[in-house]
């Protein structure tokens with residue numbers, strides 16, 4: 001099977017995907033084309049347009065992954081703005097906004113959009129529920145990993161090895177759904 005192309009500039013995200021893909025015997029490669037992100041509330045819409053735009057430029061089948069952290073007491077903020085909010089206020093900013101709030105429920109969502117050679121888009125989603133910790137803990141992973149504790153665990157994602165995070169994460173769930181479909185379709 002030829003390589004599967006992934007459009008992302010996030011190496012941590014790519015490494016997570018690579019580790020899962022290898023278990024399915026699928027080789028993934030980063031494709032150097034821009035990931036255009038429209039402004040929208042829905043990760044599905046953002047991922048779809050990004051995959052379509054990248055496929056039109058690259059003229060290759062490919063995937064993009066769009067994800068976000070949705071905090072219940074903030075009505076789902078930062079959601080689709082997670083990347084921007086992480087860069088602007090980071091983990092410290094989120095912990096500050098949540099100070100004094102007892103509801104720390106949150107979830108991560110991942111949407112993988114596959115664009116075929118004839119520009120059809122297929123979507124796969126994954127969600128992991130959990131809560132925002134009181135303090136940042138751990139140094140693995142990326143983004144909001146040090147403050148997210150998945151349900152059923154006491155560790156933050158940043159305190160886990162890649163294997164454990166992948167088993168529990170939104171991205172792992174979405175990508176395994178994609179890979180099951182992909183290896184049965186080609």
Ligand code: ITT
Pocket residue numbers: 007008009010013035065066067068069082083086108141142143144145157169171
């Ligand atoms: P690309 O767009 O280049 O793929 P990105 O990091 O900007 O990389 P997104 O647009 O999907 O990716 O933004 C998702 C943001 O949500 C990401 O930057 C993190 O801040 C946060 N996020 C998503 N998944 C995460 C995870 O597994 N662990 C920690 N933070 C995550």
